[in-house]
Amino acid sequence: MKKNKHISIIINKFLEKTASPEEIQVLSAWIKENPSAYKDYVELHYLITRDKNKDEAKLFKTELLSKFDNLFNLKKKNRGWLKYAAIFITVLASSAYFFLKQANSNTKIQEEITITLGNGTQEVLNTNTSSIISSSDTYVAEQDRTKITYKAQNIDRNDKKQSLVYNTVNVPYGKKFEVVLSDGTEVYLNSGSSFTFPTAFYSTGERHVELTGEAYFSVKSDSLRPFMVKSKDIVTQVLGTEFNFSSYPNDDVTHVVLVEGRVEVSQTDNPDVDAIVLKPNQKAFYKASNSEIKIKDVDVSRYISWKDGVLYFKNETFYHIAKKLERHYSVSIEIKDETLKTERFTGRFKTETIEEVLQGFQRLKDFEYDLEHEKIILTQNKK
Numbered sequence: 001m002k003k004n005k006h007i008s009i010i011i012n013k014f015l016e017k018t019a020s021p022e023e024i025q026v027l028s029a030w031i032k033e034n035p036s037a038y039k040d041y042v043e044l045h046y047l048i049t050r051d052k053n054k055d056e057a058k059l060f061k062t063e064l065l066s067k068f069d070n071l072f073n074l075k076k077k078n079r080g081w082l083k084y085a086a087i088f089i090t091v092l093a094s095s096a097y098f099f100l101k102q103a104n105s106n107t108k109i110q111e112e113i114t115i116t117l118g119n120g121t122q123e124v125l126n127t128n129t130s131s132i133i134s135s136s137d138t139y140v141a142e143q144d145r146t147k148i149t150y151k152a153q154n155i156d157r158n159d160k161k162q163s164l165v166y167n168t169v170n171v172p173y174g175k176k177f178e179v180v181l182s183d184g185t186e187v188y189l190n191s192g193s194s195f196t197f198p199t200a201f202y203s204t205g206e207r208h209v210e211l212t213g214e215a216y217f218s219v220k221s222d223s224l225r226p227f228m229v230k231s232k233d234i235v236t237q238v239l240g241t242e243f244n245f246s247s248y249p250n251d252d253v254t255h256v257v258l259v260e261g262r263v264e265v266s267q268t269d270n271p272d273v274d275a276i277v278l279k280p281n282q283k284a285f286y287k288a289s290n291s292e293i294k295i296k297d298v299d300v301s302r303y304i305s306w307k308d309g310v311l312y313f314k315n316e317t318f319y320h321i322a323k324k325l326e327r328h329y330s331v332s333i334e335i336k337d338e339t340l341k342t343e344r345f346t347g348r349f350k351t352e353t354i355e356e357v358l359q360g361f362q363r364l365k366d367f368e369y370d371l372e373h374e375k376i377i378l379t380q381n382k383k
Helices: 005-014 022-033 035-046 054-077 083-107 301-308 318-329 338-342 354-362
Strands: 114-116 122-124 130-135 139-144 147-150 168-169 177-180 186-189 195-198 207-218 229-230 234-238 240-246 253-259 262-268 277-278 282-287 292-297 311-317 333-336 344-349 367-370 375-380
Touching: 005 207, 122 130, 186 195, 195 277, 234 253, 240 301, 253 262, 253 301, 262 292, 277 282, 277 292, 277 333, 301 311, 311 318, 318 333, 318 338, 318 344, 318 354, 338 375, 344 375, 354 367, 354 375
Parallel strands: 147 177, 207 229, 333 375
Antiparallel strands: 114 122, 114 168, 130 139, 139 147, 168 195, 177 186, 186 207, 195 207, 207 240, 229 234, 234 262, 240 253, 253 282, 262 277, 282 292, 311 344, 367 375
């Protein structure tokens, strides 16, 4: 749920047991007057399924909305309605307490988005302001909050006085960032990613960049200068297209999903093997264990939803879901319940707190969670 500053203060006072009855009533009224925010909360918790049909998901949603309406109807029939509202807010406050405690813990180790310049110096990219990036007093790029745009320019390959200068943008867990390259290519970087690129490309020949993590590319078309994205395991070559590239160090699979256009995918350390050509709505994936690139047809929306702040899982094990939650929320998750690791879920989340997400999964799988030493621990229910 969205909270304004005033409501946040009341919640904090409630947690400290200093909120007055009037403040509790204000918080209760706010909940009642924000039905759309509450409906989003319901969607988050109950439109999560393990291959459940739509009718069942709808039933879950209707059930909770009905309970919510009944709670506030007590106001008209019973003078003691505030007591019940206070019980409801206690649940909300518990969630807020977990979130605030988690946020305070993360503040101590909070990383910032950084850029490493060609001379090796590293600077923090303050996403709350705008600034100019320069090299030797020469304008190179302009940053506007969560986006940096490089000056449109090329370098003459035959000019011995000029050479490529590389920058590296590092995006920590819990954040995202956009880079517009000098050729106009747009790159959306997901949490936990590192992207290395030249401040300007050569006017002829290939355009090379390197990625660790995940990014969505919208490549500026140039038939004379193929665009090459290199990761630890595979290389993707394109002329002008849109695709998602994922290559996290702690994932066992590297994959490329093509949205539109045409790409060629090959192994980084085995260039002699013929490249595989992808069509739109196809995924090329590589496992180091079998040293082979394979192709399958996919629903691309599942792979690019992160760009819009949405977590989308489709028949995925909770072990892999937990990795995505760690990156998205900048938290550490340890699963001590072995059966939970292999449990498969399908669901779509909007950007909400990590605790709300976990409570949603608890609707389908019986487990407990706790915050211990800045880590979320998931265990079997002891009841």
